[in-house]
Amino acid sequence: MALVEINFDGIVGPSHNYAGLSPGNLAATSNAGLTSRPREAALEGIAKMRANLRLGLAQGILPPHDRPDERWLAALATDYGAAATYLKAQALSASPMWAANAATVSPAPDAGDGKCHLTVANLVTMAHRSHEWSETLAQLRLAFADAAFAVHPPVPAPFGDEGAANHMRLCEGHGAPGIEIFVYGESGGPFPARQRRDASEAVARAHRLDPAHTIFAQQSVEAIAAGAFHNDVVAVANERVLFAHELAFEDKAGLYADIALKAPWAEIVEVPAHRVSLADAIQSYLFNAQLVTLPDGAMALILPGEARGNTAVWSWLGEMIAGNGPIRRLEVVDVRQSMRNGGGPACLRLRVVCDPATVDPRFLVDEAKLDRLAAVIEAHWPEEIAIAEIGDPALISRICAARRALLVELELIGLLDR
Template identity: 70%
Template sequence: MIREINFDGIVGPSHNYAGLSLGNLASSRHAGHVSRPRAAALQGIEKMRANLALGLAQGILVPQPRPATGWLASLGVTFDDAEPVLAANAMSASSMWAANAATVSPAPDTSDGRCHLTVANLQTMPHRSHEWRATLAQLRLAFAAPAFTVHAPVPSFGDEGAANHMRLAPSHGQPGVEIFVYGVSGGPFPARQHLEASKAVARLHRLDPDRTYFAAQSDSAIAAGAFHNDVVAVASGRVLFAHEQAFADKAALFDWCEARIDGFELVEVAAADVSLGDAITSYLFNSQLVILEDGTTTLVAPTECAETPSVKAWIDRHLASNGAIRRVEYVDVRQSMANGGGPACLRLRVQCDPVEVDPRFLVDDAKLDRLEKVIEAHWPSEAHSGAIQDPAFVQTVVAARRTLLAELGLETLEESE
């Protein structure tokens, strides 16, 4: 039976605030601050526990090898000799944001009846551009069954994965429509998702053109710091939850969805109620929009939403109105938020039959207990972005990841980069 599985990226032991992501306001604002890798990873574990308690299926993706010595070698430098900015790019833990790992089209949407995943190339940001090799290795291991096809990244054009992709369907196991959101411009900030990449992914996934839509993100959203679509819009089931200023031509998109999805429900937040600034600071739309077993559409939101007056007021009004979103659960992922990623950034949604997935990548409470013990014992308590080349810190990072892989029986990934 097809279910939606959220595969969360475990926050890596090298988690630090180097401020590498241009256009990501939270990342820039916290550049140089002291990060707490252990607390960040434990917050992620607690979010997964909360999802399991809601009855959701939960998976994991593991941290990538750091430092990224292979990438540095391709630039003709070793980690010890690298300039600080190159060292920071090689130590980034940004693969924890699994929403950027790949774009996923479930079997009901594809002409060959397979679930297709295309690994994102992330080439618009140096610190992320080298992630795809290790991501490809993980996904080809996790989804090795014949039910899946895992594609290598699209070349040449910027692709940042599921963070710019939405799916609407009557249920996870029924045919749906897929919406690819791309950027054109955004003032001083780059548009990271290119239309050409989105079209290539749709072709590789063998999607029906009549049930595939390419929507331009609004310039104002990008300029305000919505570096990915999932900062201003998210979809699940029949519900599209979006900010009023998310899309360049919202009317055309909404009409298209209504014509193809029976019972389509639009939840649009007016700029007069929640400004783009408040939406981006609180990461309201970077919440996980999920459907519980009883059919209740639920928002798993960061605690910052409860602490932002305009956002909390909107949520309370919507719940009181019996709107499409019937329940909100708040989770603390502050360490991730400070580096520019909320609950939705931390997960890659895959609609599939769980029995087809390598069980090492699926978790229950007992496995989370084991992972928690590894993190508590081996993850650094603090990381200073200016000291990431310290040999003792590097040794701790390498050993911590190795211990985690051994706990999960995934030692073959140790040399995956």
């Protein structure tokens, strides 16, 4: 069984809008009220996936959720027509597009039972995301129905869990046993800490991880206060490499010592705060890049265009690439519409290490399938959504029809009856 890393990208849904629902996510709140461009956003995501395929990477997709979520509104004893404006926005959110929050994934080599484990995130900290888990669970149980996987329901409230955005894995190769690093938060500023240590520990137990190969690290209070609402805004790992900001972790020395003990082959690439401030890192989403291993064994950073546009960030990256470090290549992608809502390239994908033959093929893509999906998006996704339109019945009808057309193309029409 050949294990490879597959990036499963969330397809940006037709309800993509800028309602500013996520306190602590500076991009989302600063762009609240702007007119969004769902079609452009979804096509940017398709282009990113296409670029990954051309780099030789395996690529999958997760389709958008049913929006507005009438089942959630019904649990609140209302419906979309009668709901208050803020509930309409929360029911219509396209936030499942950020698949890094879909689940936490532990590959089979790390688990005591030899299965790849996925635990769906509960996302209870934010109302607009708290109702995602049931449809995410349905999708993951379909995509990973093979006996090689174990898909778990979310950790119960109130223990907040926001998935892979707060989880990293270091290993000598994707198919080799590794160490798993769970990053939790403690609020020390104006914004909430979204990942609870209790939740991380529960996920580690469910995944049957060896405590000797598991690390729990606290995210820097300073980083959270600066707007790093998830760990993946200040750190990312891939195989042997941890790429992190100097101020990413509350006890950096303790974490680095633990890594040296449990993974002596690992290499830490740290970006100094005097070269790239937290503000620059967060504005550019330098660490919300996809750090990937290419087929020739070299590592590449897949970065948003905003990183190239930030002088401090781009200058430091240029010096890094000119050196003899493990990250040898920079690839820049345009995901501007997602970035304006607070999600970079890494937010859009869930990493799963597995044998592709064990995945439902409807969730895997090649260039030809991406062509077909792009055609559906061109034909059905709204070009623009102004905030004043979110209660418009005609818009809601178009959003629902667009998602249906995509599910028909993917032969996943059964998800309409979840």
